Amino acid sequence: MxxxxxxxxxxxxxxxxxxxxxxxxxxxxxKRKLLIQSYKSKSNDTFNCVVTLINVGNKPIFIRRIELDEKVNGKAQRRHLDFNNYSKEFENVPINPENWKTLIFKDNKHFSFFDSEAKKFKKTRLTVITPKGEKYSTKWFGQNNLR
Missing domain, CATH: 1.20.5 (Single alpha-helices involved in coiled-coils or other helix-helix interfaces)
Incomplete structure (x- = not known):
């Protein structure tokens, strides 16, 4: 050879x-990448869930909706988040690379973040859905989901 x-x-x-x-x-x-950090807090007699969405990818991400799932008796149930409260933040405005948005969800008549019987925060999972149907989810968390 x-x-x-x-x-x-x-x-x-x-x-x-x-x-x-x-x-x-x-x-x-x-690829688009979205980091979701969230935690629950108490202020006066109301409970809040603070969510920070951080675009860690190289392309802008549009948000269609945010879904909240809650564990009730070991089963996941979808809870209604009022889209009107946060739709203006995302209406035809993407989260650009290396930018973030912070949202605060409050208890409402459909759900509460705190279980008064067990005296602890309920298990929750957040899912962010894009117009193309891509889903970004957190793990189930009680008090916080900070990394």
């Missing part, structure tokens, strides 16, 4: 690895 052919095969292999790596990095950098 000629040494020139061997060098050409090695060069071809290295260039294919380099091409594959560049394609992988390009696809990975184009």
């Amino acid at each position: 000629d040494y020139k052919l061997l060098i050409a095969i090695i060069a071809l292999f290295i260039s294919l690895v380099n091409l594959s790596w560049n394609i992988y990095i390009k696809v990975k950098s184009e």
